[in-house]
Amino acid sequence: MRAALYSEFGPIDNMRIAELPSPKPGKDQVVVSVEAVGMAFFDVLTVEGKYQELPKPPFSPGCELSGVVKEAGEGVTSFKPGDAVFGTVLQACREEAVADVDKLWARPASLSPEVAAGFGTNYVTSWFALKYRGALKPGETLLVLGASGGVGIAAVEIGKLLGARVIACASTAEKLETCRRHGADELINYETEDVRARIKELTGGRGVDVCYDPVGDKYAEPMVRSMAWDGRYLIVGFAAGVPPKIPLNLALLKGSALIGVYFGGMMAAEPQRARKIYAEIIDLVASGKLKPLISRTYALGETVEALRALSSRQVQGKIVVLPRK
Numbered sequence: 001m002r003a004a005l006y007s008e009f010g011p012i013d014n015m016r017i018a019e020l021p022s023p024k025p026g027k028d029q030v031v032v033s034v035e036a037v038g039m040a041f042f043d044v045l046t047v048e049g050k051y052q053e054l055p056k057p058p059f060s061p062g063c064e065l066s067g068v069v070k071e072a073g074e075g076v077t078s079f080k081p082g083d084a085v086f087g088t089v090l091q092a093c094r095e096e097a098v099a100d101v102d103k104l105w106a107r108p109a110s111l112s113p114e115v116a117a118g119f120g121t122n123y124v125t126s127w128f129a130l131k132y133r134g135a136l137k138p139g140e141t142l143l144v145l146g147a148s149g150g151v152g153i154a155a156v157e158i159g160k161l162l163g164a165r166v167i168a169c170a171s172t173a174e175k176l177e178t179c180r181r182h183g184a185d186e187l188i189n190y191e192t193e194d195v196r197a198r199i200k201e202l203t204g205g206r207g208v209d210v211c212y213d214p215v216g217d218k219y220a221e222p223m224v225r226s227m228a229w230d231g232r233y234l235i236v237g238f239a240a241g242v243p244p245k246i247p248l249n250l251a252l253l254k255g256s257a258l259i260g261v262y263f264g265g266m267m268a269a270e271p272q273r274a275r276k277i278y279a280e281i282i283d284l285v286a287s288g289k290l291k292p293l294i295s296r297t298y299a300l301g302e303t304v305e306a307l308r309a310l311s312s313r314q315v316q317g318k319i320v321v322l323p324r325k
Contacts, residue, residue, distance in 0.1 A: 002323070003094035004303040004314040007058045009049030012307045017300065018058075023098045025073030032085060032099050036117035036297075037092040037321040038064035041239050044311045053092060053264075061303065062092035062321065065099075066107055069112055074205060076101055081113035086116035093303055095323045096169035105278070108286040118318035119154075119285050119292035120278075121263075125236065126154035127281045129261040130162060134232045140209035142227070143199065145219055146239055147184065148175035148316045155212045156182050157290050164210070167202060169195065169219075170262030171313070178316050182293065190219065199226040207254075212236060224251065224258070232248070239313075295318025299325040 005018040025031050036163045045051040045059040066086035069079050077232050078101050087104035104170035107116050138253060142159040145174040146152045147168035159166040159184035169177035175219045176187040188198045199208060213220060219242030224233055224246055233256060238244075251258055267274040284290045295316045298306040309315050 001095040002300060003060050003091075003128040004300055004321075004323075005058050005060055006047055006061075009054070009057065010042070012044065012047055012304055012311060015047075015304050015307075019295045020094070022096055025071055025076075025098055027071040028076060028101050029098050030069045030076055030079055030085075030101060030104070031071040031073075032065060032089070032097050032104075033070045034065050034092060034095055034097050034115035034323045035069040036066050037062040037323060038118040038120065039303075039310060039321055040064075040121055040304050041310050041318050044307050046109065047307060052059040060091035060093040061307065063088055063090065064117050064120050065089055065092040066111075066113040067097075067098060070096060077145070079104065079106075086111075086113075086120065088120065089300070091093050093300065093321055095300075095325060101274075105282060107172070108282070109231065110286050110288070112123045114294050114297060114320045114322075115285070115292055116319050118294045119281075119290075119319045122154040122318060123285060123290060123292065124152040124219055124278050124281045125261065126151055126158050126212070127284075128266065128277055129157060129234050129236060130158050130210065133259050133261050134210045134234050136162050136164055136210050137164070141165045141167065142210045142212065143167045143169065143208040143223065143226070144179075144184075144212045145169050145223065146213075146215040147179045147192075149214065149239070149313075150315070150318045151214050151236060152212075153179070153182050153293050153305065153317050154290075159183075159212075161284070163287060163298045167199070175316060178293070182291075194224050195219075196226055206296070207231060210234065215239050216244050221246055221250070221298075224254075224256070226285065227254045229255050233258050234261050236261045294320055296320075297322050 084107040168184035214236040216238035
């Protein structure tokens, strides 16, 4: 079988397509014939050796897939060969991947392989962040940074579903128009506008109740300064590359909370709760209440191009690699 492979951490361009033996499942595992792999910014960080959890080289990027069970290992009763599945794995960008059954779900008939592979991490992270960590309430104001990206679009849609007024922040008019199509009420271009002034204007000087920040760096402190009293600032990630240094007196003066959001850590600490939350978001997507954006697909040999697009912030919504193309 073919696999997109990195022999060491470093530049994105160092990938090769390798022929590897078909894998065998272990206890409580299955082998999945992979149809689609969802790609995210943390895949770029992983390839470059910058993510907080790293695989042992050689490795394939990608941690989300959908496909069909090829072979079931010892003790597996929940899936059988021929079942359509999706979920999280290690090293997904290959034609066949080994998956633990407790990280897989039966794929609803309403979901294409591309959507099934492309919504999981983004939407469950945003659902966990806004519903459980940020306790977003109907009528509150939510501000989303990096709003046209994978987790950003998910946060915009979920914010609207939860009854919030959503302010979307992005870097181009095209990206902001995508946010509007997915439900954003107000738009801010943080490359051309004074963000703090616009937030004051849009909120009548009150500030925002919840800020969803997957970007970090220079954008973080102005957002913390723009929180309403009793606001919740959600720390989702650092796509801009640099974890920000925030003066803690700002949280004191605003009576606000700085809240970390790491669904992967929660899965390790509370696996049963994590599966319950995952099931909630699957129901919302499968029923059509949330509509993930898959903006482009790539063949396996184009995995480098997919990672470049993520690295250069070109991606709107989610991109997907199709290993069998």
